[in-house]
Amino acid sequence: MMYQVKDLRLSFPDMVHKRLFGAAPRIEVLKGIGFDLPKGAVLGIVGGSGSGKSTLGRAMLRLLEPDSGQILFDGHDITHRSEDDLRGMRRRFQMIFQDPMSSLNPRRRVGGIIAGPLRLHGFDDTAAKAAEALDMVGLPRRFAERFPHELSGGQRQRVGIARAIALRPDFILADEIVSGLDVSSQAQVLNLLEDLVKELGLTLGFISHDLSVIRRLCDRILVLHHGEIVEDSQTAALFDAPKADYTRELLDAIPLPDPHQPWF
Amino acid sequence: MRDARGDIKRPIGLRLWLSGGWLTLLALAAIFAPLIAPQDPLAQDLFTSRLPPFWDAKAEAGYLLGSDSLGRDVLSRIVYGARLALIVALVAGTLTCLVGGTLGLIAGYYRGWPDRIISRFVDIWMAFPPVLFAILLIAVLGPGLISIIIAIVVIDWTRFARVIRAEAMSQGVMDYVASAQVAGRGRFGTMITEILPNVLPTMVALLTLEMGIAVIVEAILSFVNLSISTDSPTWGGMISEGRTSVHQAWWVLVFPLITLFLTVLSFSQLGEGLKDRFDPVLR
Amino acid sequence: MKPYLSIRNLCVTLKHGAPILRSVSLDVSAGQVHGLVGESGAGKSMIGKAVLGTLPRALHIRSGEIWLDGVDLLTLPLQERRKRIGATAALIPQDPLTALNPSRRIGPQITKRLVDILGWHKNAAEDRALDLLAEVHIPDPARVMRSYPHELSGGMRQRILIASAFAAEPKLIIADEPTTALDVTVQKQILRLIADMQARHGTALLFVTHDLGVVSKVCDTLSVLYAGKVVEDARMQRFFMRPVHPYSAALLAATPTYTNPTGSLKPVPATVIEDVETEVQQHDMRAGL
Ligand SMILES: Nc1ncnc2c1ncn2[C@@H]1O[C@H](COP(=O)(O)OP(=O)(O)OP(=O)(O)O)[C@@H](O)[C@H]1O
Numbered sequence: 012m013m014y015q016v017k018d019l020r021l022s023f024p025d026m027v028h029k030r031l032f033g034a035a036p037r038i039e040v041l042k043g044i045g046f047d048l049p050k051g052a053v054l055g056i057v058g059g060s061g062s063g064k065s066t067l068g069r070a071m072l073r074l075l076e077p078d079s080g081q082i083l084f085d086g087h088d089i090t091h092r093s094e095d096d097l098r099g100m101r102r103r104f105q106m107i108f109q110d111p112m113s114s115l116n117p118r119r120r121v122g123g124i125i126a127g128p129l130r131l132h133g134f135d136d137t138a139a140k141a142a143e144a145l146d147m148v149g150l151p152r153r154f155a156e157r158f159p160h161e162l163s164g165g166q167r168q169r170v171g172i173a174r175a176i177a178l179r180p181d182f183i184l185a186d187e188i189v190s191g192l193d194v195s196s197q198a199q200v201l202n203l204l205e206d207l208v209k210e211l212g213l214t215l216g217f218i219s220h221d222l223s224v225i226r227r228l229c230d231r232i233l234v235l236h237h238g239e240i241v242e243d244s245q246t247a248a249l250f251d252a253p254k255a256d257y258t259r260e261l262l263d264a265i266p267l268p269d270p271h272q273p274w275f
Numbered sequence: 276m277r278d279a280r281g282d283i284k285r286p287i288g289l290r291l292w293l294s295g296g297w298l299t300l301l302a303l304a305a306i307f308a309p310l311i312a313p314q315d316p317l318a319q320d321l322f323t324s325r326l327p328p329f330w331d332a333k334a335e336a337g338y339l340l341g342s343d344s345l346g347r348d349v350l351s352r353i354v355y356g357a358r359l360a361l362i363v364a365l366v367a368g369t370l371t372c373l374v375g376g377t378l379g380l381i382a383g384y385y386r387g388w389p390d391r392i393i394s395r396f397v398d399i400w401m402a403f404p405p406v407l408f409a410i411l412l413i414a415v416l417g418p419g420l421i422s423i424i425i426a427i428v429v430i431d432w433t434r435f436a437r438v439i440r441a442e443a444m445s446q447g448v449m450d451y452v453a454s455a456q457v458a459g460r461g462r463f464g465t466m467i468t469e470i471l472p473n474v475l476p477t478m479v480a481l482l483t484l485e486m487g488i489a490v491i492v493e494a495i496l497s498f499v500n501l502s503i504s505t506d507s508p509t510w511g512g513m514i515s516e517g518r519t520s521v522h523q524a525w526w527v528l529v530f531p532l533i534t535l536f537l538t539v540l541s542f543s544q545l546g547e548g549l550k551d552r553f554d555p556v557l558r
Numbered sequence: 559m560k561p562y563l564s565i566r567n568l569c570v571t572l573k574h575g576a577p578i579l580r581s582v583s584l585d586v587s588a589g590q591v592h593g594l595v596g597e598s599g600a601g602k603s604m605i606g607k608a609v610l611g612t613l614p615r616a617l618h619i620r621s622g623e624i625w626l627d628g629v630d631l632l633t634l635p636l637q638e639r640r641k642r643i644g645a646t647a648a649l650i651p652q653d654p655l656t657a658l659n660p661s662r663r664i665g666p667q668i669t670k671r672l673v674d675i676l677g678w679h680k681n682a683a684e685d686r687a688l689d690l691l692a693e694v695h696i697p698d699p700a701r702v703m704r705s706y707p708h709e710l711s712g713g714m715r716q717r718i719l720i721a722s723a724f725a726a727e728p729k730l731i732i733a734d735e736p737t738t739a740l741d742v743t744v745q746k747q748i749l750r751l752i753a754d755m756q757a758r759h760g761t762a763l764l765f766v767t768h769d770l771g772v773v774s775k776v777c778d779t780l781s782v783l784y785a786g787k788v789v790e791d792a793r794m795q796r797f798f799m800r801p802v803h804p805y806s807a808a809l810l811a812a813t814p815t816y817t818n819p820t821g822s823l824k825p826v827p828a829t830v831i832e833d834v835e836t837e838v839q840q841h842d843m844r845a846g847l
């Protein structure tokens with residue numbers, strides 16, 4: 012098992028309703044999430060805006076510490092591990108962030124952004140590896156000299172993807188990474204991820220609202236709604252016979268590229 | 276007017292060139308003062324007292340900007356005064372920036388208890404009226420170069436601390452900081468490699484501003500005679516002396532005043548200019 | 559009817575001459591939605607920025623005209639241009655998080671334009687902001703108004719920018735991939751809302767997106783962009799039935815649908831890319847670039 016998540020709960024302090032004295036009340040964002048993710052599997056995570064998908068991702072990467080529950084990564088309990096203890100295994104799980112611009116340091120060049128983590132983990136020949144990573148996501152190598160603000164939105168997103176895959180991690184959490192790409196680049200990125208899964212045994216968590224992409228890529232799908240899992244099905248089963256009402260709502264709202272589809 | 280099409284170039288360089296040019300000139304003059312200054316800045320000679328500047332018919336060769344009531348050459352005194360002004364600007368500015376910037380960076384990035392301690396300290400510090408503080412300090416330390424520098428640092432580090440803290444805080448919530456954590460970079464490493472480059476432009480802007488302020492503070496303290504002993508020329512001292520004889524010899528007041536003004540202006544423009552030129556995000 | 563926004567032969571290049579936009583022409587009429595689709599990096603965002611006068615410094619407009627409400631913006635002095643745009647146009651930017659100031663609460667960031675530029679009273683602006691947040695289906699608007707940007711989800715931030723673009727009821731909205739972070743149900747509500755507001759106020763909307771599904775639901779006309787060149791300009795119905803340009807056809811063929819998981823989502827064929835590239839080169843030769 013790559014990940015075992017058990018009854019995960021996470022809340023944020025509600026600073027807005029904090030009284031002058033005493034602790035702030037808490038907003039529960041994850042309300043008991045549990046699932047297993049076998050090695051080499053591709054897990055789709057869908058759900059409404061604000062339902063806690065990114066928060067779940069951040070908790071799995073231990074950018075956030077859960078209130079309770081348990082997260083096992085490859086058999087190791089990382090739920091409350093300290094940052095110093097985690098550092099040794101950080102290369103093995105990576106995240107591609109939802110907001111590409113803010114996840115790239117505005118004052119570093121693309122080449123440095125990709126090579127930085129490589130250098131940190133003792134890879135040699137980092138510049139060459141960074142260039143290869145750019146190739147893989149379909150960006151020209153000369154982009155290594157550019158600053159993030161000199162790229163288009165989709166190009167930035169692909170820099171984030173390149174940074175994560177360059178490290179050859181065992182697990183990648185991809186948070187909404189293809190919505191800013193045209194279909195052709197989407198296809199390229201998805202093919203790349205598929206290859207990594209098939210050939211290198213990468214395990215993938217794939218947050219997206221694009222159900223057609225999810226259907227194409229994922230083996231299994233979690234549907235999140237208000238911080239709870241409302242459906243956990245194999246891909247085919249979910250599309251053929253959705254169990255939860257919310258899933259059905261989602262399916263109905265997908266706009267097909269066909270002007271005659273009754274939709275509004 | 277077709278201003279959006281064709282080759283309009285923003286005069287990006289001008290600000291930097293003018294301010295940088297003036298400050299370089301001043302720095303060179305200060306370093307090579309003994310070679311440049313036409314007269315000994317301290318040599319008094321009652322026969323050459325109150326000579327007007329060069330364009331006046333009564334001017335004398337060797338006293339380009341005239342002389343003061345004790346017969347000392349104004350230009351030479353300005354050139355030597357630049358030494359002190361620039362030393363104070365550089366040393367006080369840099370120290371203030373180091374102290375305040377470091378504390379601000381730590382408070383803003385680490386948050387939690389380091390922030391609580393530093394912020395509380397800044398608040399208490401700022402409760403003292405600054406001028407009183409400075410005068411008190413110099414009264415205790417005695418006048419002199421070192422005391423001026425200490426006084427400036429002691430008063431102004433809080434501005435750095437507060438501004439840099441706010442800046443570091445808003446950078447700290449960006450996802451690129453989380454990315455560094457995902458990549459396995461430690462807290463301190465992240466602060467240095469990710470946050471620092473992004474607060475640097477603000478820091479440089481504050482630093483040049485601070486240098487300008489240091490020049491003014493030094494001038495004020497010399498003006499009220501709290502600065503260096505009277506035998507090294509200072510702009511503030513010259514202004515103070517020139518003020519008493521402004522009706523007989525206006526140049527003794529006006530030239531140091533202009534120099535002071537240009538220098539302070541240049542420092543404040545230098546920050547903006549550097550940012551325009553070197554900040555990749557604005558290029 | 560005369561289009562509200564009309565871009566004629568707009569050429570934008572990098573300072574050292576490399577072209578970014580190649581003689582782009584497109585029209586957006588009042589009360590209409592004009593879609594803008596195409597490759598990532600084709601220059602869609604730069605079209606919006608050129609109209610709003612916020613092109614990055616490295617880029618400049620070499621030639622062309624941008625007519626807004628019967629005036630060529632590029633002939634106006636900078637100040638006047640800013641004022642005109644500030645009063646009539648709004649942008650929904652592509653990067654929600656960087657468009658918001660990380661150290662200020664959401665509320666003031668929405669009301670700022672209303673108060674500063676349009677001179678609203680602070681309370682009125684706040685009420686309006688609360689209403690708008692509710693209209694874009696943000697739960698607990700009062701809390702969100704007092705939150706910082708990083709405390710919100712990606713989709714919430716995006717909806718906040720949509721709300722603030724609509725706040726001042728502008729005549730022209732440039733929406734740069736406004737629904738990328740929204741799940742399909744919220745996206746549907748938002749698109750319906752946009753259509754509503756548009757019908758009510760007769761707004762002209764330039765809608766940048768990669769999602770042809772969305773295009774087929776909201777757009778009246780659309781342009782397909784490749785490498786800064788408009789390769790097809792079409793009415794929406796016609797585009798989906800008979801795309802004229804091979805690149806458009808390939809784009810349409812490659813678009814995934816959840817009903818057909820295996821058949822689609824492939825890269826645009828190399829032969830098609832070659833053809834468009836030649837076309838682009840021919841244009842550059844003619845334009846002397
Ligand atoms: N740092 C924080 N402080 C307070 N609340 C937060 C914080 N981060 C997230 N939240 C809240 O947690 C909830 C879930 O956010 P999350 O980003 O996980 O949503 P999401 O499912 O990724 O949505 P989207 O699809 O819109 O990105 C939101 O209501 C958000 O306001």
Ligand SMILES: Nc1ncnc2c1ncn2[C@@H]1O[C@H](COP(=O)(O)OP(=O)(O)OP(=O)(O)O)[C@@H](O)[C@H]1O
Binds near residue numbers: 160166
């Ligand atoms: N400052 C700059 N310097 C050099 N090239 C730039 C700069 N800004 C943008 N570009 C280039 O201009 C092109 C157009 O960018 P633009 O942001 O308009 O693309 P886009 O069509 O919006 O793409 P996306 O769908 O990915 O957002 C890109 O190829 C980009 O690399």
Ligand SMILES: [Mg+2]
Binds near residue numbers: 065712
């Ligand atoms: Mg999210």
Ligand SMILES: [Mg+2]
Binds near residue numbers: 163602652
């Ligand atoms: Mg764009």
